[in-house]
Amino acid sequence: MFEALSEKLNGVFGRLGNKGRLTERDIDEALREVRMALLEADVNFRVAREFVARVRKEALNSDLLKSLSPGQQVVKITSDALVDILGGGVHRLEAGGRQPSVILMVGLNGAGKTTASAKLARHLKQAGQTPVMVAADLQRPAAIQQLQTLGKQVDVAVYEGGSARSTPRVARDGVKRATELNAAWAIVDTAGRFQVDNELMSELEAVKNAVSPDETLLVVDAMTGQEAVEAAKQFHDRIGLTGLIMTKMDGDARGGAALSITAVTGVPIKFIGTGERPDALEPFHPDRLASRILGMGDMLTLIDKAQANFDRAEAAEMEKKIRQATFDLEDFLGQLQQLKQMGPISQVLEMVPGFSAMKGKVSVDELDDSHLVRTEAIIRSMTPEERRRPEIIGGSRRRRIARGSGTTPQDVNQLLNQFGQMQKMMRQMMGAPTGKRSRGGKRQSKKMRRMMREQANIFNLPNV
Ligand SMILES: Nc1nc2c(ncn2[C@@H]2O[C@H](COP(=O)(O)OP(=O)(O)OP(=O)(O)O)[C@@H](O)[C@H]2O)c(=O)[nH]1
Ligand SMILES: [Mg+2]
Known part of the structure; x- marks a missing residue:
């Protein structure tokens, strides 16, 4: 993850750190390189521009130019700015006031919704809570079976609607079943589409009305870069999201989607997926990622x-x-x-x-x-x-x-x-x-x- 960006930023800050004192020109030169590195990492251009402008302003406003370790201070300012565009602190799942809390999983085809449902179920289970998964993808013939297989792997009950053909109905029945089982969470897996279209949005709106989710999580594939950001904007405008799960971070060397999506949409990343297996899910920690990008490692994770x-x-x-x-x-x-x-x-x-x-x-x-x-x-x-x-x-x-x-x-x-x-x-x-x-x-x-x-x-x- 973020290898190229990390390497470039380390290069820029390394050179900066080697200078004794810094001039405004040194900073501008370094920031030009930072901006290039962000763009090459596929960060949204507006986000990159605002990011650099902020770092510049803070660097020049501080006593940095007079200080003895200006390089380190630029890194600190950059690190704080990175943490901010990544969403600030950790955004946890928010349980609702009733049992079960409902999580609606939405997203485009193949983004990783079904896998992420199982990962979340496992995560909740490990935290000592009982989840139930609801198979409300009635589009793809194998979808229900896929969720059932995953359910067995993580040892979590899966509700499926049998011959019912109405998605909102299956979702509602599934949540009802979770209530009967005294589950704390119901995770509703839904069908994807190749692109954001009206049919998908109408169906999701109907499901949303049927189950009033506490969390509506959009699952996005990090490897699709700015397309993921664009999709997130559209989903959020239409159905309202409470969080994001960014999957396939393990395969995404550039990291542009993760670095832009919250700044563009205002929706926080709650989890990241780092592999295919059910245990490859991590709560998203902006500060840890920022220090990883800046080559300061990630001991906490x-x-x-x-x-x-x-x-x-x-x-x-x-x-x-x-x-x-x-x-x-x-x-x-x-x-x-x-x-x-x-x-x-x-x-x-x-x-x-x-x-x-x-x-x-x-x-x-x-x-x-x-x-x-x-x-x-x-x-x-x-x-x-x-x-x-x-x-x-x-x-x-x-x-x-x-x-x-x-x-x-x-x-x-x-x-x-x-x-x-x-x-x-x-x-x-x-x-x-x-x-x-x-x-x-x-x-x-x-x-x-x-x-x-x-x-x-x-x-x-x-x-x-
Ligand atoms: N490497 C990697 N692969 C992942 C990750 N998450 C999901 N996948 C893989 O991505 C593929 C699609 O995952 P699914 O969970 O079926 O995606 P989906 O969004 O439910 O797909 P549809 O139901 O067809 O819309 C599968 O092969 C998963 O194993 C991840 O974090 N890392
Ligand atoms: Mg699926």
């Missing part, structure tokens, strides 16, 4: 993800093992699996501050998912005894493991060496006896140890 995926008790157990230096390859395998659950490693790493600047300097081969898969295959080909005591692995065992995992004895060797180093590192950072004592004194090493431990807790994997 990473921590959220880590917390959602990691079991506290298990993490404590791991820490103990690391501290006592009994962390073995079996544990390592468990860690790899948890890491994989957080999403593609490239996406996870993108959130680490400074990683965008590091990109290209680190060997990608060491970071991509295929490396994880290979590592996993090697460990899986070991016997439990070998996983516990890798030191017993000699030449013939090595060859057997390589054969079993479709790798080479060198690969196995490499993994064992890396693991050995990792164990050594863990012992050092957890303060287990290493025989040596650094000259830096107690205070520093204590602080360092705490920092490392915190990091190890976040990743639950010390060598990333």
